[in-house]
Amino acid sequence: MLHYNSYIKRLALTTVLLSPLAWSHPHSFIDMQTTLVHQGDNLTGLKMRWVMDEITSADLLYDAGEAKPGSEVWKKLAAEVMANVLGQHYFSEFYQQKQPVKFDNLPPEYHLSRQGHQAVLEFILPLAHPQPLRGQRYTFTTFDPTYFVDMYYDSEKSLTVPADLPQCSLALHTPKPDASMQAYALSLDKADAPAEEMDLGRQFAQTVTLTCQ
Template sequence: MKKYHALKTACRLTGIALLAAVSTSVFAHPHSFIDMQTTLVTRDKNLIGLKMVWTMDEITSADLLYDAGKATPDSVVWKKLAAEVMARVMAQHYFTNVYRDGKPVNYMRLPSEYTLSRSGDKAVLEFVIPLAEPAPLAGKPLLISTFDPSYFVDMTYKGAQALHLPADAAAACKISLFTPAPNASLQAYALSLDKADAPPEDMDLGQQFAQKVTLQCQ
């Protein structure tokens, strides 16, 4: 019973209850997929925030889009749904870690802006994470990773083209993406988990699949 409740909590991490599906492949771990894009927000040669765009898969989006119905994008309905989803993302520290020289770079608890919208059959969450203090672009690289520790939700950049530098930083900065290649046994273990299972917390399964973004500036 404890596993069931832990898994149900993980299922709600993005504020969405997943729909049941006929295909058995849906029950493989992970159960939900988010396609990410990130734009670095800079000012006066400092990094001041991260603008993220998360596009959820159709099954994950279904409940949200059903609740939104035919409401217009600027309606109270969409604003309420956005607040509910954003609150759950914030409760998990945006699922995002930022490090420099082995030390965490802190960010504000509240996003400076956020919206939830529809793109076809998918829900799209956009938000900006402001840093607690500006981080100079020059110096040791900044390392950024976004992942669900349980790997219940797969959070992935499709490629380096999903990472964006503002024009004023493009000349001096390079942004790169590293995608890990977990060994076959770890991949098999992840696939063996179903909706009645959750990996041990100390295993930090999601981090072993997490992509790493590196920002290096001169």
């Protein structure tokens, strides 16, 4: 969720609460939901909802205290979190026939809130230019390259196509890394960073395919 150095700092107080068995990668979990955003037959972005696990949320919710939703405290925290997400290119990649599609630099909207003992970040990931939908096929994925954070969709029910886009569908592919890759991830201590060339997070990243007739 956050830039690696920044979230290490923010999560320092919470990760020590984990048992030693939980110190292997990943250390943090974000349950994602995504809805297509469009104007007519053009895709303009993705509306994302990231629900953080309770341990990851603890520090944010502590900082928020008893502040009311929409207050300056929540706005400040949201801006801090969003700035770090932007610093990592939304932790996302988007392709049309293997050609990368660029994102706009700033989200048109975002906010942070509390859901019980969990923090929830919601924002619109804007495409730099509207993309045609009819007859097109796109893929996108969201992941932390270090696999410090496991960013996942629980199922295809976490993916939503607006009712006025009946010609489009979303499919979810969850990879199955081999035993050696899984063992490597489990071997990493909470203080370890995987070798950059391994691109560990990508090995576990889900891929969403958008197909429109």
